[in-house]
Amino acid sequence: MRSRLRAADLLPVSTVGLRSRPGRTVLSIVGVAIGIAAMVAVLGVTRSSQADVLAQIDRVGTNLLTVANGRTTRGDEAELPSTAGAAVARTEGVLSSAATATLPVRVYRNDRIPSGRTGGLSVRVADPALADTLDAAVAHGRFLDPALIRYPAVVLGHYAATVLGIGDVSGQPRVWLGERWFTVVGVLAPVELAPELDAAALIGAPVAEADFGYRGHPTRIFVRAETSRTTEVAGLLGRAADPAHPEEVAVSRPSEALTARVEVASGTTVLLLGLGAVALLVGGIGIANVLVISVLERRTEIGLRRALGATRGHVGAQFLTESLLLGVGGGVAGVVLGTLITFAMAAARGWQTLVPAQAVGAGLAAAVLIGGCAGLYPAMRAARLSPTEALRTM
Numbered sequence: 001m002r003s004r005l006r007a008a009d010l011l012p013v014s015t016v017g018l019r020s021r022p023g024r025t026v027l028s029i030v031g032v033a034i035g036i037a038a039m040v041a042v043l044g045v046t047r048s049s050q051a052d053v054l055a056q057i058d059r060v061g062t063n064l065l066t067v068a069n070g071r072t073t074r075g076d077e078a079e080l081p082s083t084a085g086a087a088v089a090r091t092e093g094v095l096s097s098a099a100t101a102t103l104p105v106r107v108y109r110n111d112r113i114p115s116g117r118t119g120g121l122s123v124r125v126a127d128p129a130l131a132d133t134l135d136a137a138v139a140h141g142r143f144l145d146p147a148l149i150r151y152p153a154v155v156l157g158h159y160a161a162t163v164l165g166i167g168d169v170s171g172q173p174r175v176w177l178g179e180r181w182f183t184v185v186g187v188l189a190p191v192e193l194a195p196e197l198d199a200a201a202l203i204g205a206p207v208a209e210a211d212f213g214y215r216g217h218p219t220r221i222f223v224r225a226e227t228s229r230t231t232e233v234a235g236l237l238g239r240a241a242d243p244a245h246p247e248e249v250a251v252s253r254p255s256e257a258l259t260a261r262v263e264v265a266s267g268t269t270v271l272l273l274g275l276g277a278v279a280l281l282v283g284g285i286g287i288a289n290v291l292v293i294s295v296l297e298r299r300t301e302i303g304l305r306r307a308l309g310a311t312r313g314h315v316g317a318q319f320l321t322e323s324l325l326l327g328v329g330g331g332v333a334g335v336v337l338g339t340l341i342t343f344a345m346a347a348a349r350g351w352q353t354l355v356p357a358q359a360v361g362a363g364l365a366a367a368v369l370i371g372g373c374a375g376l377y378p379a380m381r382a383a384r385l386s387p388t389e390a391l392r393t394m
Contacts, residue, residue, distance in 0.1 A: 025326065028290045031283030032330025032370060033337060036363040039277070040338025041345075043359035048342060048351040063095075063230045064134075064193055067221040067237050070250035078248035082216035084241040085127070091240045093226050093233040098130035099218035100197075103208060105178035107154075107201040109164045113176070119163040123177060125214055126155070126202035133222045134193045141169035141186035148185060149204020152177075152211075155186040157198040177201060178212055194222065284370035287326050291319055291378035319379040320372070327371015331364045338363070 067088060069078045081087075085099035103123045106115070130136070131143040144155055154177060156166060166173050166184055174181045182203065191197045208214035221241065225233035234253065238246035339355050346353040 024290055025329075028283075028287050028326045029329040029333055031286040032327055032367055033283075033333035035277070035281070035283045035370075036331050036334025036367050037337035037341065038334075039366070040335055040355065040359045040363045041341040044338060044342030044353075044355040045345045047354040047356050047359075048346045049349075051352050051354050063225045063227040064253070065223040065225055065230065065234050065237060066194075066252050067223060067241050068250045068252070069219055070248045072245075072248055078242075078245065079217050080219070080221075080249070081242055081244075082218075085218050085221055087240045087243075088221050088223060088237060091233065091236050093229040093236070095224040095226060096129060096133045097221055097223045098127040098133040099125075099221045100127070100130065100202075101125040101208075101214065101217060101219045103178070103203075103212055103214060105212055107160070107164070107178075107182075108176040111176045111181075119160075120199055121160050121163060122196075122200045124197070124200045124202055125205050125208045125218075127205070130202070130222065131188075133224055134191055134197075136191045136193075136197070137189040139187050139189040140167075141184070143186050143188075144202060144204055150206045151204075152180065152182040152207055153185045153203070154182040155188060155202040156184055157188050157200045157202070158190045159198040160201055161187040163199075175201065177203070180211065281370070283330060284327075284374040287323055287371060287374040288377060290326075291323055291375055292381065316379040320375045323375020323378065324368060324371045327367045327369075327374070328364075330371070331367025334367065335360050335363050 067080075067084070069080045072078050085097065088094065088099075089097045101124060103125060105123045106118050107121050107123050108117075126144060128144050128146055128149060131138065136143075138155075139158070141155070144153065154175060156164065156175075161167070161184075164175055166175075166187065169184050169186060173184045175184060176182075182201075188197065205214060205216065209216070223233070223237065230253070234251050237251045238249040241249045338359075342355050343353050345351075
């Protein structure tokens with residue numbers, strides 16, 4: 001009568017070796033788990049990061065443009081004309097614009113702070129339309145308006161307020177700006193579109209002209225264009241800002257920088273996935289080594305089973321199943337670990353957590369494939385052992 005091995009019996013028989021050597025089994029599973037966790041975590045963190053960047057693009061909008069002073073043909077820093085702001089605002093297709101300019105003065109918490117301790121803060125002239133153009137939110141107080149720009153009033157960026165130790169404007173706090181006191185009338189929330197404003201103190205053009213010799217030359221102009229005409233408007237802004245030297249005007253689109261971040265992240269993902277694949281391959285080799293050693297150690301068991309009627313196919317199936325179980329165990333552990341890493345990274349960065357279903361499925365499939373491939377040679381080696389040869393070691 002031909003010997004048969006029922007499918008219901010294959011699993012218990014195949015786990016005998018794994019249960020009898022738990023330490024070796026755990027180490028084999030860990031090897032695969034590291035590779036799978038790396039792949040799942042890379043894909044999960046990348047997808048979460050990309051979702052955050054895309055959300056920023058949605059908030060920013062693709063119709064924001066910036067006009068800045070570029071470089072002259074000699075390599076020196078160019079200067080935008082004082083008429084640049086008004087000319088840009090009149091350009092066809094422009095919905096709104098706001099000019100800013102950096103001043104060569106500093107801001108301090110009080111007049112007793114040493115001049116060298118600037119905290120990395122800058123002072124900028126700001127147009128009253130700046131907040132609306134950038135969709136910037138005021139966390140405390142209010143933004144500059146046509147009345148406030150004529151007085152020593154200042155609006156602080158989020159980081160600047162933190163450095164200066166100003167949490168709100170309820171007590172009408174003052175700061176020492178350009179050798180005189182300015183009253184803080186507002187504090188901005190973080191500005192995603194223009195992070196340089198987070199570390200700035202913003203004042204009006206009239207007071208900057210009267211107190212600091214500001215001559216009306218902007219260093220950056222923020223522009224909102226009609227979305228359908230953004231590219232066309234971008235091509236017009238250089239000549240509008242400086243008709244005499246349009247080549248000295250730098251026009252950029254913040255959403256393009258954000259999109260570039262997504263592309264860079266995608267390129268990095270490929271590299272990290274390659275490293276994860278290498279780790280997974282190492283884990284597969286570890287499984288193969290463990291099973292080869294297991295075959296050598298269990299020659300007696302194999303010989304007895306063959307002598308009692310087990311076929312070569314039964315023995316091979318037993319060791320192949322052991323290898324698959326190690327792969328599946330490592331795959332499940334790796335998926336769980338990779339998901340936890342993704343959750344931790346996303347929570348730390350304030351991202352929405354996204355673990356692609358494809359990453360989970362691909363991770364488990366890769367683990368099964370590695371387990372199967374790693375077990376082929378040990379299974380074939382065990383199946384080729386004859387009962388007499390295997391029992392010689394008894």
